[in-house]
Amino acid sequence: MGTLARIRRYSLAVLSVAAALGASLWIKTAGMRSGEMPPFLFALALSAWFGGPGPAILALFLSCAVFDYFFIEPVHSFMMSRQEAPYLVVFASFAVLVTWFSNSRKRVEDDLREARERLELELAQRRRREEEIRSLNQELSKRSLALETSNKELEAFAYSVSHDLRAPLRHMSGFSELLQKNAAASLNDKGKRYLLMILESAKRMGNLIDDLLAFSRIGRAERRQTLVSLDQIVREAVTEVRTQAAGRDIAWTIGDLPSVYGDRSMLRLVLVNLVSNAVKFTRTRPNASVQIGCLEKRGDQAVVFVRDNGVGFDMRYIDKLFGVFQRLHGPEEFEGTGIGLATVQRIVHRHGGNVWAEGMVNEGATFYFSLAAVEGDGH
Amino acid sequence: MSTLGRILLVEDDPKDVELTLTALEEYNLANEVVVAKDGQEALDYMYCKGTFAGRSGENPAVLLLDLKLPKIDGLEVLSRIKSDEKLKMIPVVVLTSSHEEKDMVASYRHGVNAYVVKPVDFHEFVNAIKELGVFWAVINQPPPGSVPKN
Numbered sequence: 430m431g432t433l434a435r436i437r438r439y440s441l442a443v444l445s446v447a448a449a450l451g452a453s454l455w456i457k458t459a460g461m462r463s464g465e466m467p468p469f470l471f472a473l474a475l476s477a478w479f480g481g482p483g484p485a486i487l488a489l490f491l492s493c494a495v496f497d498y499f500f501i502e503p504v505h506s507f508m509m510s511r512q513e514a515p516y517l518v519v520f521a522s523f524a525v526l527v528t529w530f531s532n533s534r535k536r537v538e539d540d541l542r543e544a545r546e547r548l549e550l551e552l553a554q555r556r557r558r559e560e561e562i563r564s565l566n567q568e569l570s571k572r573s574l575a576l577e578t579s580n581k582e583l584e585a586f587a588y589s590v591s592h593d594l595r596a597p598l599r600h601m602s603g604f605s606e607l608l609q610k611n612a613a614a615s616l617n618d619k620g621k622r623y624l625l626m627i628l629e630s631a632k633r634m635g636n637l638i639d640d641l642l643a644f645s646r647i648g649r650a651e652r653r654q655t656l657v658s659l660d661q662i663v664r665e666a667v668t669e670v671r672t673q674a675a676g677r678d679i680a681w682t683i684g685d686l687p688s689v690y691g692d693r694s695m696l697r698l699v700l701v702n703l704v705s706n707a708v709k710f711t712r713t714r715p716n717a718s719v720q721i722g723c724l725e726k727r728g729d730q731a732v733v734f735v736r737d738n739g740v741g742f743d744m745r746y747i748d749k750l751f752g753v754f755q756r757l758h759g760p761e762e763f764e765g766t767g768i769g770l771a772t773v774q775r776i777v778h779r780h781g782g783n784v785w786a787e788g789m790v791n792e793g794a795t796f797y798f799s800l801a802a803v804e805g806d807g808h
Numbered sequence: 809m810s811t812l813g814r815i816l817l818v819e820d821d822p823k824d825v826e827l828t829l830t831a832l833e834e835y836n837l838a839n840e841v842v843v844a845k846d847g848q849e850a851l852d853y854m855y856c857k858g859t860f861a862g863r864s865g866e867n868p869a870v871l872l873l874d875l876k877l878p879k880i881d882g883l884e885v886l887s888r889i890k891s892d893e894k895l896k897m898i899p900v901v902v903l904t905s906s907h908e909e910k911d912m913v914a915s916y917r918h919g920v921n922a923y924v925v926k927p928v929d930f931h932e933f934v935n936a937i938k939e940l941g942v943f944w945a946v947i948n949q950p951p952p953g954s955v956p957k958n
Contacts, residue, residue, distance in 0.1 A: 595905050595928050600823040603930040607830060635928045642907075 435483075442484035445472035446491040453500065465500045466520065473524050477531040485528040492524075493517060580648065587645040594638055602631035633766075637754075640768040644753065647775050652692040656803065659686035659700075659733060662693065663721055666700035674708045677717065684722030687731040687802040695776045696800075702769040703735040703796050709763055710739035710794065724797075730782070731802035738793040742786075750786055773798070813869025813945040813954060814840040818850040818885065819903075820877050824926075828872070831934040837941035842868065847880025851888060854895055867898050867954045870944035875904040875911055883914055890919040897951035899944060 449472035456464040469492040477485035498505060501513045509517070605627045613621065663686055671679075689696070704719070711717035717738065724732040742750065742757050749755040751774040756767040774784045777798045788794035815832070819825045825843055832838040844850040850873070852858035856865065871889070875882035882902065889895045899921040904911065912923050924940065927933045 593905075595926075596821065596824070599926065599928050599930065599933060600827065602928075603827045603830075603933065604823075606930045632929075638928075 438480040438484045439487060441480050442472075442476040442488040443491065445475045446488050446495060448472065449492065450495050450499065453496075457500065465496070466516070469496055469520070470523060470527075474527045474531075477524075477528045478534075481535060482528055482532055485524065485531070489521065489524040489528075493520065496520070584645050584648055587641060594634075598631055598635055598638070602628060602635070605631065633760075637766050637768075640766045640772075644768055644772055644775065647695065647772060647779070652695065652779065654690055655693055656688055657691050657693045657696050658688045659696070659723075659731075660688075662697045663700055663704075665697060666704045667721075669701055670705045670708050673705065677708075677712070678715075679708065679711065680716065680718040682718065682720040682722070684720075686721070686723050686733060687726075689731065689780075689800045689802055691780045691800065692776075696780070699773050699776050699798065700735075702773050703798075706769060706796070707735050707737035707739065707794075709765070710741075711737050712763070713740060714738060726802055729801050730799045732797055732799045734795050734797045736793065736795040741790050741792045741794045742788040743790050744788060747786065751784060770796075812837065812840045813948070813950050814842065814866075815941065815945055816842050816844060816850065816853060816868040816871045818844045818847070818871060818873045818877065818882070820845050820874065824874075827930075827933065828937055831937035832941050834934065835938045835941060837938070837945055840945065846878040847882065847885045850877075850885050851880065854889060854898075867895070867950075869899070869948070869950040869954050870940075871898060871900045872903045872940065873900055875902060875906055875915075883911075883918065886915060886920060887918045894953075898954070899948065899950070901940060901944065903940070 446469070449468035452468035453465040456468070473485065473488050473492060476488035480488075494507065497507055497509055497517070501509045501516070503510075605624055609621075609624050609628070616624065663683060667681065667683070704721070707719045708717075711719065720734075720736040722734060724734060726732075740758075740763075746757055749757065751770045752767075753771040754767040755771075756765060758765075770784075773796075777784045777800070780800055782798055782800040784796070784798045786794060786796045815837075817825065817828060819828065822845075825845075829838050829841060829843075832841060842853065844853055849859070850871070853860040853863070854867075856863055873882045873885060877885070882904070886900055886902070889898065889900060896919070900919075901922040901924060902915045902920050903924050903926060905926050906912075907925055915923050922940075924936060927936055
């Protein structure tokens with residue numbers, strides 16, 4: 430509170446006492462009996478109410494002095510007789526009471542004001558925070574739009590590149606085959622071998638393009654969410670892969686699997702990839718075994734695994750395992766384009782799950798993926 | 809084979825033309841093939857204009873039409889033929905590299921008779937061309953006004 434306000438408050442005390450004095454003097458000359466005291470009480474109450482404790486005390490002392498001087502015998506002196514003292518005591522007690530009342534009111538008022546200020550501050554902060562959130566949201570939606578656009582462009586690019594790459598590829602393999610067919614007789618062994626390599630490379634590039642297309646399609650495709658029985662799609666995947674591994678002796682162990690919500694054809698692709706990997710990498714094993722099952726649920730997540738006793742992998746290269754076109758084996762060892770596990774990861778991530786793997790060279794590998802299982806499922 | 813309908817092959821890529829002709833030759837289907845290397849030539853042929861002004865008036869038994877063509881693209885050629893009362897009966901087969909659904913839908917909307925995606929694998933390509941040739945130039949009865957099978 431400023432000095433000016435303080436001066437104003439004390440002046441109020443002085444002025445109200447002066448006014449009370451005037452009124453009392455007038456009452457006295459008018460001859461009303463015992464009418465001198467009330468104006469001073471009024472002045473005191475006024476000072477206490479509007480001025481606070483300081484001005485109230487000032488008003489009290491001034492009133493006492495003035496009252497003593499003008500109205501208590503002997504008049505025009507600050508002396509007082511014994512029987513007049515109770516007047517002053519009553520006056521002083523009343524003054525204390527009024528001051529106390531007005532003080533408590535002031536405290537309550539101050540508390541209220543403080544509370545209101547705090548509230549206003551909080552409100553302002555909240556408004557500011559809301560503003561921040563709004564601008565962050567705007568930024569976010571702008572970015573997600575940009576991301577969506579660039580994603581779409583990227584997918585369109587991958588798609589059109591894949592298609593424009595197909596034509597020259599078809600020509601390469603087409604004319605090489607024609608050459609092989611029409612001119613094989615005039616080619617020596619070296620020439621025939623070169624031709625074979627051209628054909629193999631063209632075929633490999635065709636596979637790469639097909640896989641790249643399939644991979645880019647995962648990003649573009651709308652997911653159709655349905656209740657998918659993993660039991661059933663594992664059976665389908667195993668049946669599909671078995672036909673490719675005809676004549677091999679593989680011990681299959683398939684445990685109970687839960688049902689999940691997801692895109693059936695995508696989840697099927699996940700299992701076909703994992704199962705065909707297991708079959709592929711156990712090729713060198715006389716007693717190949719593949720286990721498929723589900724771990725204990727972790728919360729609402731079901732963890733499905735595909736385990737094999739194949740060639741395994743070195744855990745040092747775990748980072749590369751799920752990368753696009755990343756391979757841990759040479760093409761003469763195990764065929765493949767290096768996109769299968771990238772596809773698996775992309776699909777599982779799109780379903781809000783996780784993929785990971787454990788393995789040891791020559792000791793086999795286990796691939797895990799987690800998906801939100803459907804509650805109340807029988808397993 | 810003596811009962812052969814005429815095929816109009818509309819294809820801008822000479823290598824694809826050669827591969828297609830080779831595939832057709834392999835099954836003796838290439839004798840009655842006319843090649844147009846862009847959409848303008850294809851329409852010139854259909855309307856006996858330009859380089860084809862002097863040709864005999866009969867229509868081909870089938871058009872094998874690529875979609876990505878210089879000057880006038882395949883979809884435009886298709887829509888012009890299918891909106892012409894005199895030509896709309898002629899079977900048109902789109903033969904393209906495009907898997908794009910919108911291309912396929914647009915082709916069918918314009919009234920295409922078949923939509924074939926060129927396989928990358930040469931054997932599959934040869935097979936597809938052979939089957940197309942055999943079906944449209946031999947098995948199928950072309951509409952009236954086509955080159956008579958002799």
